Amino acid sequence: GENVEQHPSTLSVQEGDSAVIKCTYSDSASNYFPWYKQELGKRPQLIIDIRSNVGEKKDQRIAVTLNKTAKHFSLHITETQPEDSAVYFCAASKDWNSGYALNFGKGTSLLVTP
Amino acid sequence: GAVVSQHPSWVICKSGTSVKIECRSLDFQATTMFWYRQFPKQSLMLMATSNEGSKATYEQGVEKDKFLINHASLTLSTLTVTSAHPEDSSFYICSARDGGASGRPTGELFFGEGSRLTVL
Numbered sequence: 001g002e003n004v005e006q007h008p009s010t011l012s013v014q015e016g017d018s019a020v021i022k023c024t025y026s027d028s029a030s031n032y033f034p035w036y037k038q039e040l041g042k043r044p045q046l047i048i049d050i051r052s053n054v055g056e057k058k059d060q061r062i063a064v065t066l067n068k069t070a071k072h073f074s075l076h077i078t079e080t081q082p083e084d085s086a087v088y089f090c091a092a093s094k095d096w097n098s099g100y101a102l103n104f105g106k107g108t109s110l111l112v113t114p
Numbered sequence: 115g116a117v118v119s120q121h122p123s124w125v126i127c128k129s130g131t132s133v134k135i136e137c138r139s140l141d142f143q144a145t146t147m148f149w150y151r152q153f154p155k156q157s158l159m160l161m162a163t164s165n166e167g168s169k170a171t172y173e174q175g176v177e178k179d180k181f182l183i184n185h186a187s188l189t190l191s192t193l194t195v196t197s198a199h200p201e202d203s204s205f206y207i208c209s210a211r212d213g214g215a216s217g218r219p220t221g222e223l224f225f226g227e228g229s230r231l232t233v234l
Contacts, residue, residue, distance in 0.1 A: 001174070006157075034223070043207065043225040044158070089157060101148050102223060106157040 002027040006105025021108045023090035024072040030092040033073045039086045080112045116142050120226030134194045135229045137208030143188040144210035152205040164191045198233040
């Protein structure tokens with residue numbers, strides 16, 4: 001099955017700095033790559049996603065890049081704020097539109113210090 | 115966003131008893147629901163994929179007789195942990211895909227609040 005590796009496991013940045021989280025996947029058939037944010041004690045929530053026909057997607061301070069050849073994708077958060085502190089999970093799925101499940105990375109605990 | 119409700123949010127039971135967790139999509143029809151297990155400070159481990167009206171598809175290593183999944187309607191899936199033991203203590207979280215009839219983009223995955231199970 002799909003194996004998703006995520007790095008780093010913890011990341012501490014100063015407020016205003018950028019944060020980058022990287023993921024790799026094993027199944028070249030994967031075509032849907034969402035990122036979820038989970039605050040302490042809360043449910044994961046989708047923050048951005050990208051499909052395999054796109055190389056980059058941006059939504060305000062958040063961007064995701066995808067390199068299909070290398071089978072890796074990254075989350076970029078610019079101008080970080082303390083409220084960005086949370087655990088971030090990357091995920092991958094093949095044939096998402098047909099109902100295949102998401103396989104998650106192990107998560108990155110991001111701490112943004114004022 | 116869409117609402118997925120999970121109940122109970124926490125449960126404590128004695129070893130050997132069975133516990134049922136419900137997952138409901140409140141404002142959309144979910145043809146597919148997923149059950150995950152999350153250990154402290156760890157990732158979401160997929161347990162099974164539940165499709166309405168058919169048998170669940172379990173991931174390797176997940177005992178189907180231990181974790182019974184039923185998806186009887188487009189808005190409800192249940193996970194029953196049978197004969198629970200302390201090692202089954204964990205955070206179980208369901209998720210549901212919006213099938214698209216709601217008008218929202220098809221396929222977005224929404225999570226329930228999770229259920230923390232403690233087996234004594």
